[in-house]
Amino acid sequence: xxxxxxxxxxxxxxxxxxxxxxxxxxxxxxxxxxxxxxxxxxxxxxxxxxxxxxxxxxxxxxxxxxxxxxxxxxxxxxxxxxxxxxxxxxxxxxxxxxxxxxxxxxxxxxxxxxxxxxxxxxxxxxxxxxxxxxxxxxxxxxxxxxxxxxxxxxxxxxxxxxxxxxxxxxxxxxxxxxxxxxxxxxxxxxxxxxxxxxxxxxxxxxxxxxxxxxxxxxxxxxxxxxxxxxxxxxxxxxxxxxxxxxxxxxxxxxxxxxxxxxxxxxxxxxxxxxxxxxxxxxxxxxxxxxxxxxxxxxxxxxxxxxxxxxxxxxxxxxxxxxxxxxxxxxxxxxxxxxxxxxxxxxxxxxxxxxxxxxxxxxxxxxxxxxxxxxxxxxxxxxxxxxxxxxxxxxxxxxxxxxxxxxxxxxxxxxxxxxxxxxxxxxxxxxxxxxxxxxxxxxxxxxxxxxxxxxxxxxxxxxxxxxxxxxxxxxxxxxxxxxxxxxxxxxxxxxxxxx
Amino acid sequence: xxxxxxxxxxxxxxxxxxxxxxxxxxxxxxxxxxxxxxxxxxxxxxxxxxxxxxxxxxxxxxxxxxxxxxxxxxxxxxxxxxxxxxxxxxxxxxxxxxxxxxxxxxxxxxxxxxxxxxxxxxxxxxxxxxxxxxxxxxxxxxxxxxxxxxxxxxxxxxxxxxxxxxxxxxxxxxxxxxxxxxxxxxxxxxxxxxxxxxxxxxxxxxxxxxxxxxxxxxxxxxxxxxxxxxxxxxxxxxxxxxxxxxxxxxxxxxxxxxxxxxxxxxxxxxxxxxxxxxxxxxxxxxxxxxxxxxxxxxxxxxxxxxxxxxxxxxxxxxxxxxxxx
Numbered sequence: 001x002x003x004x005x006x007x008x009x010x011x012x013x014x015x016x017x018x019x020x021x022x023x024x025x026x027x028x029x030x031x032x033x034x035x036x037x038x039x040x041x042x043x044x045x046x047x048x049x050x051x052x053x054x055x056x057x058x059x060x061x062x063x064x065x066x067x068x069x070x071x072x073x074x075x076x077x078x079x080x081x082x083x084x085x086x087x088x089x090x091x092x093x094x095x096x097x098x099x100x101x102x103x104x105x106x107x108x109x110x111x112x113x114x115x116x117x118x119x120x121x122x123x124x125x126x127x128x129x130x131x132x133x134x135x136x137x138x139x140x141x142x143x144x145x146x147x148x149x150x151x152x153x154x155x156x157x158x159x160x161x162x163x164x165x166x167x168x169x170x171x172x173x174x175x176x177x178x179x180x181x182x183x184x185x186x187x188x189x190x191x192x193x194x195x196x197x198x199x200x201x202x203x204x205x206x207x208x209x210x211x212x213x214x215x216x217x218x219x220x221x222x223x224x225x226x227x228x229x230x231x232x233x234x235x236x237x238x239x240x241x242x243x244x245x246x247x248x249x250x251x252x253x254x255x256x257x258x259x260x261x262x263x264x265x266x267x268x269x270x271x272x273x274x275x276x277x278x279x280x281x282x283x284x285x286x287x288x289x290x291x292x293x294x295x296x297x298x299x300x301x302x303x304x305x306x307x308x309x310x311x312x313x314x315x316x317x318x319x320x321x322x323x324x325x326x327x328x329x330x331x332x333x334x335x336x337x338x339x340x341x342x343x344x345x346x347x348x349x350x351x352x353x354x355x356x357x358x359x360x361x362x363x364x365x366x367x368x369x370x371x372x373x374x375x376x377x378x379x380x381x382x383x384x385x386x387x388x389x390x391x392x393x394x395x396x397x398x399x400x401x402x403x404x405x406x407x408x409x410x411x412x413x414x415x416x417x418x419x420x421x422x423x424x425x426x427x428x429x430x431x432x433x434x435x436x437x438x439x440x441x442x443x444x445x446x447x448x449x450x451x452x453x454x455x456x457x458x459x460x461x462x463x464x465x466x467x468x469x470x471x472x473x474x475x476x477x478x479x480x481x482x483x484x485x486x487x488x489x490x491x492x493x494x495x496x497x498x
Numbered sequence: 499x500x501x502x503x504x505x506x507x508x509x510x511x512x513x514x515x516x517x518x519x520x521x522x523x524x525x526x527x528x529x530x531x532x533x534x535x536x537x538x539x540x541x542x543x544x545x546x547x548x549x550x551x552x553x554x555x556x557x558x559x560x561x562x563x564x565x566x567x568x569x570x571x572x573x574x575x576x577x578x579x580x581x582x583x584x585x586x587x588x589x590x591x592x593x594x595x596x597x598x599x600x601x602x603x604x605x606x607x608x609x610x611x612x613x614x615x616x617x618x619x620x621x622x623x624x625x626x627x628x629x630x631x632x633x634x635x636x637x638x639x640x641x642x643x644x645x646x647x648x649x650x651x652x653x654x655x656x657x658x659x660x661x662x663x664x665x666x667x668x669x670x671x672x673x674x675x676x677x678x679x680x681x682x683x684x685x686x687x688x689x690x691x692x693x694x695x696x697x698x699x700x701x702x703x704x705x706x707x708x709x710x711x712x713x714x715x716x717x718x719x720x721x722x723x724x725x726x727x728x729x730x731x732x733x734x735x736x737x738x739x740x741x742x743x744x745x746x747x748x749x750x751x752x753x754x755x756x757x758x759x760x761x762x763x764x765x766x767x768x769x770x771x772x773x774x775x776x777x778x779x780x781x782x783x784x785x786x787x788x789x790x791x792x793x794x795x796x797x798x799x800x801x802x803x804x805x806x807x808x809x810x811x812x813x814x815x816x817x818x819x820x821x822x823x
Binding site: 345357369 | 686691694697702704707
């Protein structure tokens with residue numbers, strides 16, 4: 001590996017309204033390495049990437065590439081210069097072909113019209129080097145999530161990228177697809193490209209990164225050689241305190257014999273069928289499975305967000321006809337959904353409003369809302385579960401992922417529901433907030449509540465569940481007791497083992 | 499330091515309404531310099547009086563727009579209220595009763611819009627584009643295309659007479675409706691849901707809120723506002739035409755937009771909308787006072803709409819800057 005620095009950050013600072021997102025950050029990224037960027041949510045990773053990629057062009061300090069100062073006016077300029085980014089969310093235009101997506105905006109021309117023959121030849125060449133098993137004339141909407149991500153990488157190569165950064169690239173990939181991605185990243189590295197890799201999944205960092213830089217609260221902390229650092233050391237540097245980030249139960253089990261929720265042969269046409277299980281008071285019931293195993297659909301159906309086609313739901317032993325989230329709330333069920341932005345909280349509303357949304361009745365007297373009571377309610381939860389910043393009048397959309405998750409949790413805590421359904425409780429949540437959320441789950445159990453937890457993070461299922469189900473293709477394929485829970489067993493059943 | 503504070507104050511939450519008020523103030527100053535008569539009490543009352551009809555419609559429209567919807571049928575709803583109430587009055591009905599029936603017409607037409615949007619899941623734009631045409635047709639059918647004439651004087655006095663000297667009673671109806679609407683929007687559960695549905699309908703639904711019921715309600719309020727506007731118009735003119743109210747939906751949308759209601763939903767206020775309505779009529783009256791040709795009014799109105807919305811962009815930029823300082 002060459003040891004020359006290709007990117008130099010020199011005292012980079014960036015201020016947003018009310019926050020110092022980056023504070024005098026200086027470090028180098030070497031030519032041809034895979035450099036991981038680590039830190040809790042809000043540590044400044046995305047801001048730093050956005051500066052490098054020309055999304056933000058007003059900032060303090062300077063960025064140099066090959067010892068020359070750069071300041072791109074916009075992302076396009078950076079791409080043309082040879083710096084591309086592969087996003088967490090996959091940005092493609094589904095109605096166009098793969099080739100059109102790759103060359104978008106820079107199509108080869110013949111006179112005034114696009115030279116499609118040339119376009120498909122160029123893009124097919126790139127797809128070949130990436131060993132993709134689809135070709136440039138395929139329509140994008142026929143591809144899987146992993147394949148769509150290849151388009152983003154192909155796009156970077158189309159622009160002859162020298163530097164590619166990946167922002168949580170495996171977030172929406174299955175483990176097979178992630179495996180393919182890692183191979184590609186290795187191949188790009190061998191071809192001499194420089195890779196910047198942002199991820200919360202430490203296993204991935206240890207697999208593919210050469211070095212890792214840690215940011216915390218907008219400040220540069222240190223850079224490690226991956227070969228001589230431990231997982232614990234990395235986490236410690238990220239949170240700045242010694243927190244066990246691993247999902248572990250710290251208190252004794254609270255499981256009782258009392259069944260609070262039971263489903264019998266629950267089904268939703270073309271999605272899932274034959275879902276029967278019992279949830280007991282004081283229990284965390286895990287739902288493991290691969291992406292696409294329809295766990296989220298099961299939870300939405302129990303919550304009434306989707307209408308079941310058949311089957312029964314019993315709450316505290318009584319059959320209940322849950323047809324909508326309104327009924328679910330009446331029966332004491334709360335859902336903390338997988339996608340916070342689209343389903344969890346309301347934009348343009350304050351924490352007080354978002355936390356109070358499901359229990360506005362409590363603050364209404366003679367038809368009028370008592371705003372003070374609403375704010376006090378929010379304030380109480382902001383303090384008790386540690387939402388930052390500690391301001392009930394702050395807009396929820398400006399909070400970090402972990403704090404947004406806590407706001408949504410506070411919404412259900414305000415309603416005094418009995419059964420909490422957590423769908424991916426720590427997705428996109430930083431290490432510190434993760435530990436908080438786990439601890440809050442245990443608090444709930446102590447108060448006699450029950451929890452269903454859908455999670456794609458196996459350590460979370462294994463560490464937190466009293467019992468877990470494994471789902472595959474819309475069916476429950478296996479029930480596992482606490483002592484039977486381990487990664488191999490869960491994956492065995494999730495991937496089709498008997 | 500002082501400038502900073504002013505910028506901060508300016509960009510605070512109430513800033514958008516202050517922006518609209520500033521536009522209004524600027525207009526008052528400019529027109530009164532051009533002709534001092536503009537600032538006379540009579541003229542000022544006239545400006546507000548000119549705002550009542552658009553104001554009543556725009557207030558209802560504000561609810562709809564905050565939820566992220568739109569109601570194009572308000573002008574036609576108005577027409578049905580006009581000819582319906584006109585017919586009833588002509589047949590000798592008690593004016594109080596006729597007004598209640600008129601309000602009920604607005605409610606029913608609003609329920610119909612809400613039903614199409616919440617139960618049949620039609621897009622608000624398309625659903626109300628349809629009912630805009632249907633309601634208009636109904637208004638023509640009711641009178642066979644003829645106008646309703648000679649409204650009884652007691653009805654006209656009830657909705658458009660003068661009180662306290664020479665203040666038209668319709669102004670009180672406008673402010674009464676505005677105050678109730680403001681309380682509904684800012685101080686009731688329903689109001690919170692109006693904003694939350696506009697900000698994120700799915701998250702609101704998943705919080706156990708009855709989205710269908712609350713959404714239907716905003717169209718009912720909008721229909722009611724349009725019907726009230728229609729009846730005031732009927733009282734003011736003494737006659738009513740089934741063709742009345744065409745294009746009024748756009749004036750109402752303009753007033754809301756000038757007042758800071760975001761067409762993307764989730765943001766807006768009654769104070770802003772009322773100010774927006776007054777801005778539009780102050781402009782209209784002002785151009786007449788200084789003697790500008792009517793054709794130019796359209797151009798000026800368009801410019802004001804665009805300027806007011808640009809104002810919001812400037813304000814956002816300022817608020818970002820003030821937080822940096």
